[in-house]
Amino acid sequence: MTESPLVVVGASCAGTNLALAAREFGSQRRIIVVGEEPGFPYHRPPLSKAYLSGKADDQSLMLRPEKLYASQGIEFLPETRVVSIDRNVKALLTSEGQRISYGQLALTTGCRPRRLSLAGAEADNVLLLRTVAEARSLREAAQSARSALVIGGGFIGLEVAATLAQGGIAVTVIELEPRLLQRAVSTLVADALLKVHRSHDVTFRFGVTAAALELSGNRVRNVRLSDNSTITCDLVVVGIGTIPNDELARDAGLCCDNGILIDAHGRTSDESIVAAGDCARQSNAFADHQLLRLESVQNATDQARSAAATLTARADTGLKPPWFWSDQYDVKLQIAGIITGADTSVVRGTPEEGKFSVFHFRNGSFIGAESLSRASDHVLARRCLGEQISLSPSVVGDTSIDLATIVRQSKK
């Protein structure tokens, strides 16, 4: 191990997978993962669901056991904030003034939730959800809350709303757009999710935003909305989007534009530096090569492995279709591909029962599918995208045709 180390900034899902994959792919370097949070990396998806409801504990969140990192020769520097990158001498500077030299650098710094830009946004009962510490605060606050206002009808907001509603809290969700998940799912799927939430007594207000927070001491008691109505609540949860943590890269002169720009193999504009995960933006082959910054476990994992392959001069791990899931109540939403820009959409299954998929096409090509409690459609759609198996609107609209058979036959 005479080469200088591979340093990974961001002890995240992407960072951990990148470090493990670099070792798996034969890297002989010392590997150091630097993270701002205390402790070892953890799974974030359960934070809004099983962890928030108390069904999962800190131990079950762990991404990998501590002993695995030791056995793979991966070192961690927790509670360490990197403040700058000196690319000329290949060194990082931490907020404590420590210098860390690198031979290769990986940026997996993630993103952070956007905050409300209103007076009172720092009040004790206005909470965000990204880290386990924030999830813990929310869980504690939920124990004594009888009512909650969720600002933002996106995935985080809806998952939190579902968990809180199931815990017996009266939940109101406000959303600026005229419907839920405007940029993420089709109207049919948004309506189906809305119906499920309403059946659990969640109240929705569309086309409004929070205009002012009225405090009592350090706590918000009333939230005045843009239509001048007022909502009284014990707890406010803010889920209004994210901001990529790309400042470190930008300050070091790397090309950034709403995320650190990376090529198809995870390289930034500096050949010794790769990036992966929520902080990275990349031309996406499944979306007409638009530059996309995807926030998902799949994207973090696949970009991490791809970047690790680049660092170890291995052949890339291949193009993987994007996919995503969200669990709300007993409904599982799964999305394969990038569905924006569809010109034809076909329903498969029975929307009335809340069990259906919507298959999307553009210029006659299959581009992706959303599935609600139809997991086999989802996995098969994913394989069609990944293995370039063509699907037609007439085939997917006919439930008497078994998609598994189509996929199997096209493999021959």
Next chain:
Amino acid sequence: MPTVTYLLSDGSQISADLPVGTTLLAGAVNSAVPGVLGDCGGSCSCATCHVYVEERRLGELEPPSVLENELLDGVAAPRRENSRLSCQICMTHELNGLIVTLPDVQA
């Protein structure tokens, strides 16, 4: 502690001690068994933790749920009678010595 043996597609094998109640996926991931991805963290969403369970002990397992059964339709390697998702199999004392074979492809 009960033991599970993972047979890899390259012919090698890894045995791991699994605390009762942990899943075969967690056992594989925690022992760095290559060939099991478990990208969704074991929430039965991704179908990347496919294993073949030794036939003679298949009856000792709880049958797959509707969701697992649906996901198994789309696993990347051929689905067989003994195909299961390792995130849905919880270790018990009775399952001690179980052998599972990993497919050569997960996703």
